[in-house]
Amino acid sequence: MKGNIFYAQSGGVTPVINATAFGLIEQFFKNKKYFGKFYAGKNGILGALNEELIDISSEKKSELKLLKQTPGGAFGSCRLKLKDYIKSGRQFQRIYEVFKAHDIRYFFYNGGGDSQDTTNKISKFFKTKDYPITCIGLPKTIDNDLPITYCCPGYGSVAKYIATSTLEASLDVKSMSETSTKVFILEVMGRHAGWLAASAGIIKMNAGDPPHLILFPEIEFKQSDFLKKVKDAIDKYGYCVIVASEGIKSKNKFISDSGLKDSFGHAQLGGVAPVLSNIVTSKLNVKVHWAVSDYLQRSARHIASKIDVEQAYTLGRSGIEYAKKNISDVMLTIERIADKSKFKWKVSHAPLDKVANLEKMLPKNFIKSNGYEITKSCMSYITDLTQGEDYPTYAVGAPRYANLNCKTIKKKLKKFNL
Amino acid sequence: MKGNIFYAQSGGVTPVINATAFGLIEQFFKNKKYFGKFYAGKNGILGALNEELIDISSEKKSELKLLKQTPGGAFGSCRLKLKDYIKSGRQFQRIYEVFKAHDIRYFFYNGGGDSQDTTNKISKFFKTKDYPITCIGLPKTIDNDLPITYCCPGYGSVAKYIATSTLEASLDVKSMSETSTKVFILEVMGRHAGWLAASAGIIKMNAGDPPHLILFPEIEFKQSDFLKKVKDAIDKYGYCVIVASEGIKSKNKFISDSGLKDSFGHAQLGGVAPVLSNIVTSKLNVKVHWAVSDYLQRSARHIASKIDVEQAYTLGRSGIEYAKKNISDVMLTIERIADKSKFKWKVSHAPLDKVANLEKMLPKNFIKSNGYEITKSCMSYITDLTQGEDYPTYAVGAPRYANLNCKTIKKKLKKFNL
Numbered sequence: 001m002k003g004n005i006f007y008a009q010s011g012g013v014t015p016v017i018n019a020t021a022f023g024l025i026e027q028f029f030k031n032k033k034y035f036g037k038f039y040a041g042k043n044g045i046l047g048a049l050n051e052e053l054i055d056i057s058s059e060k061k062s063e064l065k066l067l068k069q070t071p072g073g074a075f076g077s078c079r080l081k082l083k084d085y086i087k088s089g090r091q092f093q094r095i096y097e098v099f100k101a102h103d104i105r106y107f108f109y110n111g112g113g114d115s116q117d118t119t120n121k122i123s124k125f126f127k128t129k130d131y132p133i134t135c136i137g138l139p140k141t142i143d144n145d146l147p148i149t150y151c152c153p154g155y156g157s158v159a160k161y162i163a164t165s166t167l168e169a170s171l172d173v174k175s176m177s178e179t180s181t182k183v184f185i186l187e188v189m190g191r192h193a194g195w196l197a198a199s200a201g202i203i204k205m206n207a208g209d210p211p212h213l214i215l216f217p218e219i220e221f222k223q224s225d226f227l228k229k230v231k232d233a234i235d236k237y238g239y240c241v242i243v244a245s246e247g248i249k250s251k252n253k254f255i256s257d258s259g260l261k262d263s264f265g266h267a268q269l270g271g272v273a274p275v276l277s278n279i280v281t282s283k284l285n286v287k288v289h290w291a292v293s294d295y296l297q298r299s300a301r302h303i304a305s306k307i308d309v310e311q312a313y314t315l316g317r318s319g320i321e322y323a324k325k326n327i328s329d330v331m332l333t334i335e336r337i338a339d340k341s342k343f344k345w346k347v348s349h350a351p352l353d354k355v356a357n358l359e360k361m362l363p364k365n366f367i368k369s370n371g372y373e374i375t376k377s378c379m380s381y382i383t384d385l386t387q388g389e390d391y392p393t394y395a396v397g398a399p400r401y402a403n404l405n406c407k408t409i410k411k412k413l414k415k416f417n418l
Numbered sequence: 419m420k421g422n423i424f425y426a427q428s429g430g431v432t433p434v435i436n437a438t439a440f441g442l443i444e445q446f447f448k449n450k451k452y453f454g455k456f457y458a459g460k461n462g463i464l465g466a467l468n469e470e471l472i473d474i475s476s477e478k479k480s481e482l483k484l485l486k487q488t489p490g491g492a493f494g495s496c497r498l499k500l501k502d503y504i505k506s507g508r509q510f511q512r513i514y515e516v517f518k519a520h521d522i523r524y525f526f527y528n529g530g531g532d533s534q535d536t537t538n539k540i541s542k543f544f545k546t547k548d549y550p551i552t553c554i555g556l557p558k559t560i561d562n563d564l565p566i567t568y569c570c571p572g573y574g575s576v577a578k579y580i581a582t583s584t585l586e587a588s589l590d591v592k593s594m595s596e597t598s599t600k601v602f603i604l605e606v607m608g609r610h611a612g613w614l615a616a617s618a619g620i621i622k623m624n625a626g627d628p629p630h631l632i633l634f635p636e637i638e639f640k641q642s643d644f645l646k647k648v649k650d651a652i653d654k655y656g657y658c659v660i661v662a663s664e665g666i667k668s669k670n671k672f673i674s675d676s677g678l679k680d681s682f683g684h685a686q687l688g689g690v691a692p693v694l695s696n697i698v699t700s701k702l703n704v705k706v707h708w709a710v711s712d713y714l715q716r717s718a719r720h721i722a723s724k725i726d727v728e729q730a731y732t733l734g735r736s737g738i739e740y741a742k743k744n745i746s747d748v749m750l751t752i753e754r755i756a757d758k759s760k761f762k763w764k765v766s767h768a769p770l771d772k773v774a775n776l777e778k779m780l781p782k783n784f785i786k787s788n789g790y791e792i793t794k795s796c797m798s799y800i801t802d803l804t805q806g807e808d809y810p811t812y813a814v815g816a817p818r819y820a821n822l823n824c825k826t827i828k829k830k831l832k833k834f835n836l
Contacts, residue, residue: 013593015586043596072589078597163816168433168717171490171819175431178461179496184713203816271692273710291712292691295602299586303720305815386815397723397804398581398621401589 002034003105005323006048008041009073009140010111010118014154015161015301016312017140018074018402020110022067023316024138025056034324036103042408044078045109045118048095049416052408053102059404066402068313069392071301074404081114085121092125094416099133101412106134106323112141112152116331117356123329134323137331137352138315142298144195147358148350149333153315156308156385159199161300162188162243163386165293166200170210170241173289177239183230183280184241185290186211187273188297191247194218194362196297200243201374202382210241212372215276217247218362219371221255227283229372234286244272302399306388311345318347331355343384420452421523423741424466426459427491427558428529428536432572433579433719434730435558436492436820438528440485441734442556443474452742454521460826462496463527463536466513467834470826471520477822484820486731487810489719492822499532503539510543512834517551519830524552524741530559530570534749535774541747552741555749555770556733560716562613565776566768567751571733574726574803577617579718580606580661581804583711584618588628588659591707595657601648601698602659603708604629605691606715609665612636612780614715618661619792620800628659630790633694635665636780637789639673645701647790652704662690720817724806729763736765749773761802 007024009017021040028038040054041047047054054075056064067074085092099107109119116137123135139146144155166186173184190196194216201214212233215221233240248255256272273290280288315332322332327349335348366378374382392399425442427435439458446456458472459465465472472493474482485492503510517525527537534555541553557564562573584604591602608614612634619632630651633639651658666673674690691708698706733750740750745767753766784796792800810817 009593013590046596070589071586073593076596077593079594080597160815164720165714165718167816167819168489168719169713171488172431172713172717175427175491175495176497178464178494179498186714202814271689274689274692289712290710291714292708292710293714294707294709295587295590296583296604296709296711296714299590300583301586302582383814389809389812391807391809394807396620396801397578398585401585 001103002036004036004103005038005106005108006041006053006099006104007038007108008044008047008110009075009077010044010109010115011077011079012112012142012298013071013073013077014140014142015071015157015299015304016153016309017110018067018070018072019309019312020138020140020153020316021074022064023313024108024319025064025067027317027320031320031324035106039102039104040075042406043076045080045082046078047075048098049091049418051098051411051413051416054406055409058407063402063404066400068309069301069399070401071299074402075406082118082121085125089125091418092122095122096126096129096131097413100131105132108136108138108319110138110140112143113146113355113357113359116146116352119331120352120356123352134326134328135352136319136322136328137355138319139331139333142196143190143193145193145359145361147355147360150336150345151334151385153308153312155195156305157300157303158196158297159382160305160386161297161303162196162199163202164303166211166241166243167203169291173239173241180287181289182234182239182286183288185273185276185288186243187246187271187290187292188243190217190245192217192359192361194245194367197243197245198362198366198374198378199382199386202379202386204373208237211243212237212240213242214372214374215242215244215248216362216367216371217245217249218367221248221250223250223279227280230280231284242276244276246272248272301392304390305386306390307385309390314347322349343387419521420454422454422521423456423524423526424459424471424517424522425456425526426462426465426528427493427495428462428527428533429495429497430560430716431489431491431495432558432560433489433575433717433722434571434727435528436485436488436490437727437730438556438558438571438734439492440482441731442526442737443482443485445735445738449738449742453524457520457522458493460824461494463498463500464496465493466516467509467836469516469829469831469834472824473827476825481820481822484818486727487719487817488819489717492820493824500536500539503543507543510540513540514544514547514549515831518549523550526554526556526737528556528558530561531564531773531775531777534564534770537749538770538774541770552744552746553770554737554740554746555773556737557749557751560614561608561611563611563777563779565773565778568754568763569752569803571726571730573613574723575718575721576614576715577800578723578804579715579721580614580617581620582721584629584659584661585621587709591657591659598705599707600652600657600704601706603691603694603706604661605664605689605708605710606661608635608663610635610777610779612663612785615661615663616780616784616792616796617800617804620797620804622791626655629661630655630658631660632790632792633660633662633666634780634785634789635663635667636785639666639668641668641697645698648698649702660694662694664690666690719810722808723804724808725803727808732765740767761805
């Protein structure tokens with residue numbers, strides 16, 4: 001009897017997580033003799049808890065193929081921290097029962113740090129049962145903060161979106177600066193690590209080029225120094241482009257929490273860019289424009305990096321090869337192959353124990369000593385990951401993305417209360 | 419003696435205004451026997467007032483060629499309303515003197531409604547002098563609000579960006595909606611007319627598809643109805659995607675002015691999305707994400723519409739042909755050619771008198787009676803203009819955009835105080 005596969009997507013989605021799903025699915029179809037069914041969990045691990053399994057063989061092949069070019073999480077994702085499996089094993093027991101009922105022998109979890117922790121715990125829990133299962137983590141996060149792996153699928157594409165958007169908006173504000181807007185602020189994601197903010201830096205070839213200031217969460221925000229630098233840029237270049245990480249702090253307090261209130265007195269949620277805009281406008285008396293790209297950056301598959309798509313896809317394909325060899329309790333990784341002339345990489349793996357719940361921060365030598373720019377090593381690291389374009393096909397002016405039914409199979413067990 | 423050309427870019431820039439500049443420049447080089455020099459004004463009409471003329475023959479040909487794929491205004495734009503030329507002709511007199519000093523006999527002004535008004539006034543002023551000059555307006559505006567022309571260069575590309583971004587972010591929020599974010603709000607430009615907000619509607623194929631709500635500036639914002647519709651979408655589809663025009667109003671008051679204040683008590687500038695986000699969060703108690711695309715939408719050349727680029731470029735080329743024939747006091751237009759099977763168009767023209775200072779609003783039959791969706795005629799109009807892709811070339815992960823010197827020629831006149 002050939003065991004079935006359970007695959008699920010977890011945490012914040014990316015422009016290329018579905019490319020990993022497609023790699024896995026495509027390779028599964030090529031290796032059908034080794035496996036039974038391929039189930040995708042509806043909404044991440046919730047699909048296991050709620051026994052909501054999508055049989056991918058019931059999806060149209062032509063739509064599945066579009067997964068490689070589709071952003072978001074095609075099977076649904078979730079933000080759910082499982083309860084401690086030693087103190088309260090209920091949820092783990094349920095996953096075990098669902099997997100047993102559907103003869104799941106391969107568990108793939110596609111996510112970031114928290115999700116790899118879940119994979120690790122599930123793997124550990126199953127070891128207490130007489131139930132062999134292969135547990136494999138597939139990396140995914142735009143935050144690029146997973147340890148051991150050289151980079152994270154998703155990051156390169158979002159970096160490319162941010163670099164391109166910053167360049168384009170800079171040309172706009174530069175055109176307008178003589179008589180109108182002099183400052184443009186782009187807010188990007190990144191609560192703890194400045195990987196995404198840093199990516200805007202790759203467009204700066206010469207002093208004076210935008211972005212003039214990158215605000216990293218790793219560097220304390222000092223208002224007076226910031227304002228001095230903004231004024232300097234305006235005086236020297238006529239305009240100032242700022243890329244700000246959502247996670248910047250002043251005296252351990254998020255800038256975005258600095259007290260914006262609406263007319264009902266409710267604190268405004270999120271938005272470091274409008275706060276910075278207010279500071280610049282009120283102190284320097286210049287016209288400011290600001291943008292918050294939010295989900296746009298995380299889903300911008302239309303401008304994905306070719307190398308990022310390729311890595312995401314290859315990781316999925318490799319997942320099936322690892323499963324065939326029953327290599328378990330690992331997260332697949334990207335390993336850089338030493339080569340001075342060119343960026344080369346291969347798929348490797350790391351024990352789940354070593355990746356769970358660890359964050360890889362931006363290395364100290366990636367930020368210039370002035371605290372507002374990236375170094376040459378950082379630029380070289382990021383440009384390797386933003387190489388090449390991988391355009392989706394289009395229909396009526398917008399990309400043609402996969403349209404799955406996501407119909408779940410008949411349940412065998414009773415309802416479970418989370 | 420062959421007369422010289424003066425070309426300038428005016429008002430808010432677009433992803434394709436430089437394609438018009440390139441069409442003009444390319445055709446100028448092919449018709450050198452008819453013309454003298456080609457000067458671009460630095461920062462729009464300011465270039466004339468300040469006698470700051472860029473001789474485009476001093477730019478590298480390879481960089482000029484990149485103009486076709488470069489957003490922003492390569493020669494600088496401006497927001498400057500000239501003084502009334504009857505009451506105070508000082509500025510007009512100065513333009514006349516600068517043009518005479520440099521033997522400018524062709525004036526091309528590339529802009530929207532206000533700018534066409536400027537072209538019209540300059541043309542009228544020159545008629546009071548014994549100085550023959552050909553004045554031609556070249557249309558440009560992402561707002562799509564110029565009269566007579568079937569559409570405005572710039573609009574199709576921004577519409578494509580908005581439709582694509584809405585689709586992509588919708589896939590993201592849909593993935594997350596089971597356990598996290600249920601509502602996504604995208605704020606787009608458009609103070610008076612809903613052309614840009616409407617463009618998000620082209621991705622909606624079936625009831626239930628995003629965007630669930632489009633907020634047009636033409637329709638009064640009613641909070642209770644809005645909240646009911648948001649709740650309905652969440653109940654029915656699990657999530658709700660809203661595209662809001664920056665110009666929406668409630669009781670003649672801009673929603674974006676509805677009282678956000680920072681910790682210093684300063685009113686927050688701009689941002690209808692955070693205001694709507696606060697309303698939804700506080701009244702419906704669901705997690706909301708929001709994005710403000712601001713300049714990103716206006717400069718997103720990386721996802722320009724092919725037909726839009728083609729129209730912008732062709733209008734530039736045609737400018738030279740009109741100049742050769744000395745057809746003056748007109749703005750060039752796009753005219754739709756009657757054809758049921760396919761969108762066909764050609765360049766035509768309209769008297770400047772008839773286009774200056776008029777705004778073309780979204781037709782009433784483009785908005786569904788529920789006030790939140792676009793009609794089939796609207797969808798058909800917009801999809802014609804978002805057809806095809808026209809990708810820029812890339813370098814180190816971001817597009818390779820033109821890099822001009824913009825060196826101005828030696829001045830002949832004294833300094834002028836605006």
